[in-house]
Amino acid sequence: MSGNTFGTVFRVTTYGESHGPALGAVIDGCPSGLPLSAADIQKELDRRRPGQSALTTPRKEPDVAVIESGVFEGRTTGAPIAVRIVNENQRPSDYGDTARLFRPGHADRTWFEKYGLRDYRGGGRSSGRETAARVAAGAVAKKLLGLYGIRICAWTESIGPIAAKSGAPENAESNAVRCRDAEAAAEMEAYIQAKAAEKESVGGVVACRADGLPVGWGEPVFDKLDAVLAHAVLSVGGVKGIEFGSGFAASLLCGSENNRPGHSGGVLGGISDGEPLFFRVAVKPTPSVFKTQIFRGEDGTETETALRGRHDPCLCPRIVPVIEAMTAVVLADFALLGRCSRTGKPALQTEEKTLK
Amino acid sequence: MSGNTFGTVFRVTTYGESHGPALGAVIDGCPSGLPLSAADIQKELDRRRPGQSALTTPRKEPDVAVIESGVFEGRTTGAPIAVRIVNENQRPSDYGDTARLFRPGHADRTWFEKYGLRDYRGGGRSSGRETAARVAAGAVAKKLLGLYGIRICAWTESIGPIAAKSGAPENAESNAVRCRDAEAAAEMEAYIQAKAAEKESVGGVVACRADGLPVGWGEPVFDKLDAVLAHAVLSVGGVKGIEFGSGFAASLLCGSENNRPGHSGGVLGGISDGEPLFFRVAVKPTPSVFKTQIFRGEDGTETETALRGRHDPCLCPRIVPVIEAMTAVVLADFALLGRCSRTGKPALQTEEKTLK
């Protein structure tokens, strides 16, 4: 398997399976001199951690981040930053009965066909636990972006048929579904719990916004800012779509309308245009449902059975910090790449100003 | 500017501006022994070429593909394949009045801010003409995918409020909007022309389907099949969103519904699952409209004026072959990468079978 590294200059490599001894991220290319502590990373991991509310899996994982390299006396050294997270609550026995069956809607069968064998302990590398390493890397990226005055905020915009109507993104952290609209949040919670009681799961839409981007980030043609963000965000398990600015609704507008401020999502021609970056993400219902379903086996036979184990009835609340993390990783890379765009001009006074 | 190369093993590098002497693509990593002629490429370029119908810009570009390397006696040699397309109908004078102004909804200002200067002749590198090189590369990728029995077909699914209701994708080539539904196509044409008469432009939705993919393409975690496709497709100018399978609508389904066949879009856990690959693409209205708009200048002053020149009132008909091309480039790369997944097993009997 290739594809466990992301980025050009600010590069993230992750490893680890849901039921192996540990997960980790190696962040290469972070400039030296950045203040960084394990607490900076822990803060973000705690937002993704299981067991935060009744809406999330009861798997108990403290998800403690340990920095194993790249930081000395509280600052990054320029060496790769390795963050390690021990898996403490492995319960492979949960997978006893159905371990050898391919769970519907999961990557079990595609992995088996691709690799000819499979770590069947709860998804192995394709488990959502893999995203803990992304969040760790994102925390470092966020710290770097802080030098540029950039803030990233994602939130739940809708769950099933219930959509947020009002509220600032920052409000999202105050409720369990991470919705900016407290009233809608209450309805969403009830909806998720009702569906969970039916042994079902639900999907939703997550939105993300980044403020403070200067004009000029993104590389035209293949590595447009929105293209690389789409890559990063769709690489998160469970994400099935993305749209920037007016997105699919832009097809209903006339050109002169769509040219007006507020429709671009902060990107024109693949380069940040000075407006806030804004995109929306389609999140599918968790494929792990406790309802009886038809499972295929390695030999093609079908079995009717039901999953056991510990699963979130809705991915949205915990995917929010993962979307932020991937956004941060992309922006950090473009921040550094942006320093290479022009001759004869120090690219980033802003940065210098902010650091001291 | 970085980001003019795409792919890991099957790698495409493009160059060229709308009003420079030539555009080109260098395709590296194509296996040797593949039958390839300029005609294979020309066929696809002709589908993207301006002037095909009343719906497209009257700029007259024959867009003749010349292969300058990598093919010998009708077969690829393993050396990089360079395809060159001369720009014949440059009319930089069209840009006289407004050349120095930033066209609304275009990349003019973002490029200027990023690079400190700008080729103002019709968009330069950010012009839609850049996609001719993508189509050339995609034609080579399609030829390679033919060995695997893969067919890619994109089409216009909706234009403004008018959506296709029925019809096979293959029908799309028989009408000027490239819609699979001939009846809807007629309405769409009328709609585009009506809006063009109002000096406006319109957007739409393009869909794409690939048949014949084996199970097992795509690299898990960061380089998921859908993630890389999203990168490739959103790197096409004018695209503002993408969704796979049930996409945004998945948020309205329960888990057990969404787990059923037909919802995945052909990708589970980032790996092809044997169903047809299917995704939908949001295309914004052409930002070049002839209506009077407010233009900003390099010094920040605003001017009310109107564009002249030659522009498509709707991007969809000509973006269809570009979406196919980028899809082909991505799949060709995964086809080759897929050969590296397992020890001890020749990956692709299929391919061998088909070649002879």
Add this chain to the structure above:
Amino acid sequence: MSGNTFGTVFRVTTYGESHGPALGAVIDGCPSGLPLSAADIQKELDRRRPGQSALTTPRKEPDVAVIESGVFEGRTTGAPIAVRIVNENQRPSDYGDTARLFRPGHADRTWFEKYGLRDYRGGGRSSGRETAARVAAGAVAKKLLGLYGIRICAWTESIGPIAAKSGAPENAESNAVRCRDAEAAAEMEAYIQAKAAEKESVGGVVACRADGLPVGWGEPVFDKLDAVLAHAVLSVGGVKGIEFGSGFAASLLCGSENNRPGHSGGVLGGISDGEPLFFRVAVKPTPSVFKTQIFRGEDGTETETALRGRHDPCLCPRIVPVIEAMTAVVLADFALLGRCSRTGKPALQTEEKTLK
């Protein structure tokens, strides 16, 4: 800092400092199904480990390899293989006096100037300890190359003025300097110890040979087999040169002589030619000597002092497994890339044959 990842399809990322908590390697792109155990890796680490003989540093590091991901039930899964090595014998206090001074011949000053700060505990990331992670990755690569019937062997060819005269490469493991010639080895040992007694260090030449390569590995033009090997080998600290086949001596031959078998070093036009791969590596004398030398400080002042600590008086014996490891990493990547060269032919029957 970028540049902690090496390879295209078989990719190695390393992290860790000499006096941090741990070092590690993440090996991405290893095909699934390869039998692999911690013992496979330990065997190679033991060859690089300090304290093997009187010739090596007395720092006591067991260098125990723990596999944290990518292996399940004794076989690789296709997921990234993370190997972690805990640093057990950190003695940063050794660096007390001279910690802030730039050691002559070391990377201390260049790192400080590049990054503006420095982990002064024994070289930090630029310490030779970093190579433990390379050896771990190389062990995985060697295991993969075993499927192709490839054996890699490096050895000490000369130390100071003393050169091997005869002996098979395989003999090298039987003496402390890892020289293929037992008689010369005894002289070399005495020479190293004599120089060490003078508080000095010595350099040498290491040779490396790989048998069993099929014709056709290496990518022409920029990624020639010898070019990438040179990259890999010169990336090892202390290496100052490399030559393939007759190397610098080729300048003394006529064309028709040099065209004959035995001069190419196994590479023609950047592609393996079926002869054994052979190259020689210049290893500089360890820069850490206990003689009094002039040290520069961060402020430019000069101090006359002497190093303390634990250092090898000659790098050759322990660099041998590192050279093998980097060779293996390069060959494993080309083995996988080679699968992509042709259409319509399973590239590697050999491999399939060997696996069962």
Add this chain to the structure above:
Amino acid sequence: MSGNTFGTVFRVTTYGESHGPALGAVIDGCPSGLPLSAADIQKELDRRRPGQSALTTPRKEPDVAVIESGVFEGRTTGAPIAVRIVNENQRPSDYGDTARLFRPGHADRTWFEKYGLRDYRGGGRSSGRETAARVAAGAVAKKLLGLYGIRICAWTESIGPIAAKSGAPENAESNAVRCRDAEAAAEMEAYIQAKAAEKESVGGVVACRADGLPVGWGEPVFDKLDAVLAHAVLSVGGVKGIEFGSGFAASLLCGSENNRPGHSGGVLGGISDGEPLFFRVAVKPTPSVFKTQIFRGEDGTETETALRGRHDPCLCPRIVPVIEAMTAVVLADFALLGRCSRTGKPALQTEEKTLK
């Protein structure tokens, strides 16, 4: 074939065969605002061009550089710079008799085995003509490095047994062998011509020096400055070795001697240390000799015959600008990457200063 692109941020892609219609280089990642004209490139191409003296092949190639993109009104725009060179003096008929035979010491057989077919017209992609595109790219890199005050100079240091004794590198352009020592140069010329009269060819050693590098370029661990230079230089056909600073001779020095200024070759721990960059390159005798030799055919049969055609009896004079070009390409990339090393400090005042 992969491997036709080199570099991370400043990236060069080349294409073209010796007897196809054209060769070219696409230079991506060059910052905008750099003054650049075709003449800047032509100047370097003229140094590599055949037919400069009695020592070089009489093939008549004007090697005219045409810039097809990326430059507007005399400055780079940030878009990829495409340079195209038309092949004017193709004489594939020269290869009639021996076309199907594998020339000894050439890549003919290795390419054939790798790809299963071969462009037999004079080496195709493996011909030395490929280096014209490298020189074009190097000219752009040199222009960029000029902003940093960096000058690169390569020269012939020895031919067969004749070595330069004195003379400044800059003198090298005044004689046909490009040797810094005019007296030795005359001997070298006579030697080459005597060997050519015997239908033989000769090898030599080329040295290269770069002045003006700031401390801090190069990425530690895998992408050390010297490691990447070794990669770049060994990727040039005919190069069989490289050594930095005292190189292989360092094995004869004691540590404290080798730690003194003048031995490092300008690189410590993979990072430029402020001394001039200096390395030496082993160049093998041209494999194309007119003597009768044994040629193998595709079917393994052996034929005794002699080459015809037009070949240089010694590669050194014309490889000198190619070595400079590859050095420039590497340094340009590290110049840009170096901008990303630290937080909070504009990396390159020097550059800014020089530009105006």
